[in-house]
Amino acid sequence: MATTTAPAKRRTRARDTTVFLKFLMATTGIVFIGYVLLHMYGNLKVFAGQEAFDSYAHHLRTFGEPILPYGGMLWIIRIVLVASILGHLYAAFTLWSRANGARSQRYAVKKAAKATLGSRTMRWGGVAILVFVVWHLIHFTIVKPAINADVSASAIAESPFTMMVASFQLWWMVAIYLLAMIALGLHLSHGTFSAQQTLGWTQTARGYQRARTIGYVVAAVVVVGFALPPLAILFGIVG
Amino acid sequence: MKLTLKIWRQDGPNAKGDFVTYQVDDILPDMSFLEMLDVLNERLIAEGTEPIAFDSDCREGICGMCGLMISGYAHGPKQTTTCQLHMRSFSDGETITIEPWRADPFPVIRDLVVDRSAFDRIIASGGFISVNTGSAPEAHAAPVPKENADRAFVAAECIGCGACVAACPNASAMLFTAAKVTHLGELPQGQPERYSRVVSMLNQHDAEGFGGCTNIGECSAACPKGIPQDVISTLNADLRHALRTGR
Amino acid sequence: MALIDGLYTEGEKIADTKAPNVPIERKWTQRKFDAALVNPANRRKLSVIIVGTGLAGGAAAATLGEAGYRVKSFCYQDSPRRAHSIAAQGGINAAKNYKEDGDSVFRLFYDTVKGGDYRARETNVYRLAEVSANIIDQCVAQGVPFAREYGGLLDNRSFGGVQVSRTFYARGQTGQQLLIGAYQALERQVAAGTVEMFSRHEMLELIVSDGPDGKRARGIIARDLVTGEIETHLADAVVLASGGYGNVFFLSTNAMGSNVTATWRAHRKGAYFANPCYTQIHPTCIPVSGDHQSKLTLMSESLRNDGRIWVPKRREDCDKDPRDIPEEDRDYYLERIYPAFGNLVPRDIASRQAKNVCDEGRGVGPMVGDFRRGVYLDFADAIARLGEDAVRAKYGNLFDMYAQITGENPYETPMRIYPAVHYTMGGLWVDYDLESSIPGLFVAGEANFSDHGANRLGASALMQGLADGYFVLPNTIRDYLAKGPFEELSEADAAVAEARKSVEDRTQKLLSINGERSVDSFHRELGNIMWEYCGMERTAEGLQKAIDLIRALRDEFWRNVRVLGAADTLNQSLEKAGRVADFLELGELMCIDALHRRESCGGHFRAESQTEDGEALRHDDEFAYVGAWEFTPGTAESGIDSGTMGPPVLHKEDLVYQAIELKQRSYK
């Protein structure tokens, strides 16, 4: 007995949604994960000695030659990373402010039933990582200050290995790094899992669990992998 | 049992609310949480104080009408509805804080009662299969593999109580929205509108002012029906497909 | 006119005039053909108010919206999705015969009439069976996730006293899934602009206009439960699909807000109320645990498929741990008395026998008053036979629910169950078109009286609600609407103004009494009276007493109720007060109906009318009719119009059985 009455739909687009922002966050996040893992691999080269480490650093700059100019690959990576951080930050802060707006009246008492520490510290943890990254770039890339009174600025400029050893002979530098790695580990333990969930790769209970596990494994690998060189240097095993 | 209750009281949508503390004794462990409030309300009426307004209807955990934030947990410390929570889950002498669901898209109407009509609008935006009465084919025309039917069922169990929003640190309604997207998306009948559905429902979700999901998982932990997180993944996958196909 | 039993008078007989005079299999097709059509372009000009968004109302609103009528839909909950249909667990019947076990439209029809103890109207029931198969098709197309077999096809089970497997189900949440289907269809029409939704609105009065062509239902007065505003809504026709009135018993399996107000207000405006005393008491509910109890929880009757019901043979054993009572000391009384049907006898029989064994002092569980009110429902055999996992797969959610409420583990100790009020077969009288005795007022679902006679078989109310909403009403109401649009009414019209004023006065009155007792205390007391005297077993003496008690209670209510707060905000006490006020009137009518029906049939067991071995005894020669009651206003004894009712007028509709033969029911 019915006539057609299709619902009157507003024009809606997939890219106007919060989930689209999450795609942005997830894909940029995955870029970071890849980068961080490579970076970690590079750092571990300190255990192979000064020569291996320095030539690896040099290699990074000659990679892709002669198609790319000297340092070209590094610049491409830097551009991708900068674009990613912009995207990641944009998405993060937009969602952050949306979430604040969605509950302007807070609970007097609110407890977490299941949320992991990682998931609850994504935002401030992310800011901490950002601060660290800025400091990190100043330290190792842009200014390269001679923090360790025992090593001269010119020696640092000559050999990345020397720079690294000089820095991590100082206990407080190691402490800063370890703290940052804990922040990164927490962020990644949730972020790695979350990215998979966001991209729709966890549609079964098992898939979901697997993504969780991958998150913890990546976080553990990154924390341990980044923590080993500074600790080895501090305790005189390397350098 | 003797209890101290700190209950949010608010006279109307625009009134300023505050906590009021009540002492109750002779509460029995077999009472449900709402029956405990009934007892308090009877006393308040006898004292000439207006009773505390709270929602409930079926009182058997299926209509989704009830829902209170109880000492920081949506529907209380057990994974169930407020009406199916019993006082044996609390200990004698305990102080219990009772608040309404808090989310801007769920404005408080009075005391512990909130307006959840945003959920209806999300469903109206696409949470259905467009089939007019009388135009349905024979029920056995499209067999549904049991796994799909079962998963559709798990998602379809949502009672629309709003605990997911209440528990979510972002006040997101993603679990609610995703449950419907998954329910209909798992079935052959739901395929024709699958990708337009996810786009319009998500747009409505966002337009209502709910926060975005960050996969924390508090929603599933609070969900009285235990609707799992993987439905959100399905919603995400469907949106990704929609994006790829230019929707 | 002289009062019969000092309580009522008898008026003219009534009959359905709409079912066409053709063989029963052709009646519905013929009626659909005869019913006038409405041109699609005109449908936009016709408006319908639908009170209720359960299976009946939700389905009707969606379907009429799809057809292009302008629909206004009302519910008292915050969302149409919460109507009490959501609580139905067990399943929905349909004559699909997917199991090839000899089912057919005729058999479903036959079983339903027989189950109703031959007190239902044959023509309506046949149609119900006829459209049942379409319901399943419609619901599946909407995405209702019914249980399926590994081959991907729909599964069926046998349910509540029938010997074929025709019940479709979605775990223990069939009602929820069906309702969500209807709700989604409804929301789709809301988005399409054909249905306007008014949730948190309660209908408090019916508007009946008295124009040149007679009386017509033309609208309702509703209260916006959030703002307290009293609103007038007008339309060309009004549909009531407001559910059942089981809450007159205070404790029932109905939702807290379930009420009779919508239908009672219509009754006061001239709609006949049929068979009000036909109440179904469901055998498998969780027993009452104390005075604080606010409602009772049903557990699906499907439990009776595998669970065995028993009590100890000896009273002394009643407080023992049931696991310590040896097999020979247990009385599996249903299997003993009804070997053919055993634990699957119809609900009325299972309930009454449970009461009997408890009255003998053989009940189990805590003492409630002087008796233990509970019997065991034991799954030990099923667990031994099928394994715990299989039992969990089938009944897990019900077991969990039981464990949650009672704190006991049903996998280890037998569950305790006891009957509770569950469904009301009575309701507003309607004809074949579902039109009441007020033209333009249609009644669907549990709110009408039509299909279940004196007892309802399991899984048939969902079927009726959806049949009415999706398939019957949309076809019959068009015959009425085709005569419209009717003349415009305005707020100033006498009928509108009167209805509005009566609601406003009543509201003010309730708020101004400021007596001593809470609304709930009156409701509880009324419930006790009803359960005691108008429950599972009724006697003339008891019913007389109940009527006196109810009158006194009603009188006290209007003098001594305390409703705090204001009219212009959310005020739950005020909502309850209005509902209880109507229950206090309905209760009396139920008792009068029960008293006048001196026979036992279905859910109505009169102690004076039983066979030698205690079975229900019908009197077809005297009582094979529908008792439809007309309201008469009382003289204003207490000065409160709302509190008074005069002696009702009984109109009998004779039940004529042409397609099936009238027989005494036997499940032995």
Ligand SMILES: Cc1cc2nc3c(=O)[nH]c(=O)nc-3n(C[C@H](O)[C@H](O)[C@H](O)COP(=O)(O)OP(=O)(O)OC[C@H]3O[C@@H](n4cnc5c(N)ncnc54)[C@H](O)[C@@H]3O)c2cc1C
């Ligand atoms: C616990 C339980 C289990 C059941 N299990 C089964 C089963 O397994 N199988 C089966 O077939 N049947 C079952 N039944 C019976 C069946 O569920 C109901 O009879 C049926 O769902 C009633 O549907 P309805 O649409 O008539 O009314 P309801 O679903 O009760 O809807 C009533 C509607 O009317 C509205 N309303 C009421 N009064 C007013 C008012 N004054 N103003 C505005 N709106 C109003 C309400 O808001 C609601 O939307 C069960 C019932 C219960 C209680």
Ligand code: HEM
């Ligand atoms: C090396 C640096 C970083 C890495 C490797 C990284 C990685 C990730 C990943 C993989 C995600 C998950 C995406 C998803 O949920 O779909 C994520 C989420 C997020 N990141 Fe980062 N991120 C980094 C830096 C930052 C910074 C500097 C911020 C600063 C604010 C930040 C804030 C966030 C936030 C708020 C989220 C969302 C939380 C969530 O999705 O649960 N991240 N990040």
Ligand code: FES
């Ligand atoms: S009142 Fe229905 S779910 Fe709690």
